[in-house]
Amino acid sequence: MGSVGGEEAMQDPADREERILVSVRLRPLNDKERARNDVPEWECINDTTIIYRSNLSASDRSLYPTAYTFDRVFRADASTRQVYEEAAKEVALSVVNGINSSIFAYGQTSSGKTYTMSGVTEYTVADIFNYIQKHTEREFVLKFSAIEIYNESVRDLLSTDSTPLRLLDDPERGTVIERLTEATMRDWNHFKELISFCEAQRQIGETSLNEASSRSHQILRLTIESSACEFLGNDKSSSLAASVNFVDLAGSERASQTNSAGTRLKEGCHINRSLLTLGTVIRKLSKGRNGHIPFRDSKLTRILQSSLGGNARTAIICTMSPARIHVEQTRNTLLFASCAKEVSTNAQVNVVVSDKALVKQLQKELARLQSELKTSGSAHSTSDCAALLREKDQEIEMLKTEVKELTLQRDVAQTQIKDMILQAIGDGESSTEFDSVYSQYPKIRVRNVWDFGNQTEEQSSLSVDCEESLRSFIAYSDGHSICSDDNLFQLPDLDKNLRMRSAPLVVSHIGIRDDQKNIEDEQEEDADDQQEEDSCKDVKCIVSEELIRNPHTQPKVVASSLNTYTDSIASSPFANADTSALDLDSYSPGLQENKRVNHLRQDFVIPSPEKSYASPWLREIGTSSSRSLRFSRSRSCRASLMRNSSSYWFDDEESIQSTTPIGNEKDFTRRPDVLQSKAYVLDQNTYLERLPPWNAGENSVETSAIDDVQNVESSIDKETKSNCPEASTPQIKEEEDLKTMNSPTDHEVSFHHAS
Ligand SMILES: Nc1ncnc2c1ncn2[C@@H]1O[C@H](COP(=O)(O)OP(=O)(O)OP(=O)(O)O)[C@@H](O)[C@H]1O
Numbered sequence: 001m002g003s004v005g006g007e008e009a010m011q012d013p014a015d016r017e018e019r020i021l022v023s024v025r026l027r028p029l030n031d032k033e034r035a036r037n038d039v040p041e042w043e044c045i046n047d048t049t050i051i052y053r054s055n056l057s058a059s060d061r062s063l064y065p066t067a068y069t070f071d072r073v074f075r076a077d078a079s080t081r082q083v084y085e086e087a088a089k090e091v092a093l094s095v096v097n098g099i100n101s102s103i104f105a106y107g108q109t110s111s112g113k114t115y116t117m118s119g120v121t122e123y124t125v126a127d128i129f130n131y132i133q134k135h136t137e138r139e140f141v142l143k144f145s146a147i148e149i150y151n152e153s154v155r156d157l158l159s160t161d162s163t164p165l166r167l168l169d170d171p172e173r174g175t176v177i178e179r180l181t182e183a184t185m186r187d188w189n190h191f192k193e194l195i196s197f198c199e200a201q202r203q204i205g206e207t208s209l210n211e212a213s214s215r216s217h218q219i220l221r222l223t224i225e226s227s228a229c230e231f232l233g234n235d236k237s238s239s240l241a242a243s244v245n246f247v248d249l250a251g252s253e254r255a256s257q258t259n260s261a262g263t264r265l266k267e268g269c270h271i272n273r274s275l276l277t278l279g280t281v282i283r284k285l286s287k288g289r290n291g292h293i294p295f296r297d298s299k300l301t302r303i304l305q306s307s308l309g310g311n312a313r314t315a316i317i318c319t320m321s322p323a324r325i326h327v328e329q330t331r332n333t334l335l336f337a338s339c340a341k342e343v344s345t346n347a348q349v350n351v352v353v354s355d356k357a358l359v360k361q362l363q364k365e366l367a368r369l370q371s372e373l374k375t376s377g378s379a380h381s382t383s384d385c386a387a388l389l390r391e392k393d394q395e396i397e398m399l400k401t402e403v404k405e406l407t408l409q410r411d412v413a414q415t416q417i418k419d420m421i422l423q424a425i426g427d428g429e430s431s432t433e434f435d436s437v438y439s440q441y442p443k444i445r446v447r448n449v450w451d452f453g454n455q456t457e458e459q460s461s462l463s464v465d466c467e468e469s470l471r472s473f474i475a476y477s478d479g480h481s482i483c484s485d486d487n488l489f490q491l492p493d494l495d496k497n498l499r500m501r502s503a504p505l506v507v508s509h510i511g512i513r514d515d516q517k518n519i520e521d522e523q524e525e526d527a528d529d530q531q532e533e534d535s536c537k538d539v540k541c542i543v544s545e546e547l548i549r550n551p552h553t554q555p556k557v558v559a560s561s562l563n564t565y566t567d568s569i570a571s572s573p574f575a576n577a578d579t580s581a582l583d584l585d586s587y588s589p590g591l592q593e594n595k596r597v598n599h600l601r602q603d604f605v606i607p608s609p610e611k612s613y614a615s616p617w618l619r620e621i622g623t624s625s626s627r628s629l630r631f632s633r634s635r636s637c638r639a640s641l642m643r644n645s646s647s648y649w650f651d652d653e654e655s656i657q658s659t660t661p662i663g664n665e666k667d668f669t670r671r672p673d674v675l676q677s678k679a680y681v682l683d684q685n686t687y688l689e690r691l692p693p694w695n696a697g698e699n700s701v702e703t704s705a706i707d708d709v710q711n712v713e714s715s716i717d718k719e720t721k722s723n724c725p726e727a728s729t730p731q732i733k734e735e736e737d738l739k740t741m742n743s744p745t746d747h748e749v750s751f752h753h754a755s
Helices: 029-034 058-063 080-087 089-097 113-134 188-201 263-286 299-303 324-340 353-427 432-450 452-460 464-478 480-501 503-511 516-526 530-539 537-550 553-571 589-605 611-631 636-649 654-658 675-682 685-691 701-723 730-742 744-754
Strands: 016-019 021-026 042-044 049-051 068-069 072-074 099-105 137-151 153-156 167-170 175-179 216-227 237-247 313-320 342-349 351-353
Touching: 021 042, 021 324, 042 113, 068 313, 068 324, 072 080, 080 089, 080 113, 080 313, 089 099, 089 113, 089 237, 099 113, 099 324, 113 137, 113 188, 113 216, 113 237, 113 313, 137 188, 137 299, 153 299, 167 299, 175 299, 263 299, 263 324, 299 313, 313 324, 313 342, 351 353, 432 516
Parallel strands: 021 072, 021 313, 099 237, 099 313
Antiparallel strands: 016 342, 042 049, 049 068, 137 153, 137 216, 167 175, 216 237, 237 351
């Protein structure tokens, strides 16, 4: 949009807060003043500062400043055109851009307010017409109205009716004047006619200072509505509407100065009331919009409310006389101007929307809001999914943390178990403990027989590694049918060997137990002798069966049997007097594992309520028994065990009674009492009596076992002497034995021999 007569002045952005543009126009001395030889006391030293030239007395100097600065000051020789251009045009022509504006003329009587405002109004209107002529793309409507506030009454200057007009409060437009004439200005001549008509209607009286003093406040209002021609008549049409007010205030002089009396005095009182309120409003507005602003205290301030700190751009031109005689009034004017320049307004572009356009716009807004609602709804569901995902992720993280904690606990438990195993290995190498272990051997065997039904329950209390170890142990010693059967068919082998070599000692040891009879009874209930006999008879079948049933376990069993064979030899206190000297690391991995498992088994499998009875041999008995169990797979193994045990293991019966418990058993899951009772009530002798003879139908067990042992010993001795003649120490011999027994050929021979 262009501007009129300087279009750049109309490009000011709206919707911003700005100060009231305050200017001061100094008029020249008039004839009366010059006649009194009055001299100008005020001088504009530059475009913005005006000073009081006369020397002030000491008292006045403290009361009044000598210099005043404003947006613009005009010397007496400044033309009204210049004043308009520099002090009003920019603000006044904002109206063509839809921005309200107001131009005020404030000053004492005869200071040139009407003189200045008349010129500014004409220049403005002239520029507006010029602007309209340049902008044919828009259609403009100019409406003119004029009011007078005289003695606090509002009068329509375009009407001959002097009836005061009422002021109404409109929520959108603010204060409106009821039944105010609004003339549509056709052209410049029409404007001049209207202006002339208004001047004729205005209250003018003669005062001592002004022969044609304006005794009222005059407000000329020019409203401009503009619409783009291309949108006229269609739904998109909208218009800009704004008003520019040309306010010619009544004189702010004191009544005493005008020597008023009667009607003039009464006018002066009302004028001063309005100007006093205007001054108060300006002063309050200059300090901010906090608190109450008394706009409604006068008709003038009420009508000009939007122009005084509202939606309007405002310019105030303060007119002043340079005469010394008016110094006091001039100072009041400058004081008012100083306050006014601190007042800010916030002008906005006023867009008028047609009814059709308004409906269309409202429908569009409704559709937009509905779309936002839908988007918001979908976004909400998306956010719900995201929240659910976050919740699930948190649950996953918690589970991961829990798994880590459980894994850590498992590792700790495993470490503890390993430590116990290692401790047990280190502590369990004395001959006394071996004797103790041997004396408890039947318990392991018996437990392995009937405890399978409770195996799951027992395992469930163990950690994963414990379970794994236990499974290994079960596979070795009491792995369900195979290992239990091994026990069953192996025990006679061992027991017979014991009976042959040292049966009296063992029998004597077991036989002193008070609960022997109960053991026998429970054995009758729990063990199926016939089944055991069958198992003993079907050693080969069972082993073969297990190979099929448990292909994963069986190779382990076989290998472990071989390893354990050597281990048993090495663990023999007589094969190596100090078995503890055998470092676990010297064992093969299979041996280490086997040793751990054996110790683990003895801790887990043989908890006994009798400390002196169970504990001492807990650590070693597993090893012994497991060795025995595994050896039962081949005659050569069995023979080897028989050789060791028969020769040395049970010589020291006294140590069985004196060996102290190790106490590790308390750290493990306690077996059910019923199982414990079943465990230690079993009696070796009783059991032995029920077991079928080894290799029934062939040679006696003793003969067979002795033969086996002799064969194996002979084979081992030959191998050792031939391959390692320098191997003279027991430990070296044990290693050689291990090599020999791990040899596939030996194993094969042994197995065939057993079968
Ligand atoms: N700047 C000026 N240059 C020349 N003459 C001026 C100037 N200002 C005012 N006058 C003359 O001073 C006289 C008084 O001016 P004007 O009527 O405008 O005063 P006013 O402030 O409106 O007084 P009132 O308040 O009584 O109406 C007029 O005759 C006017 O021509």
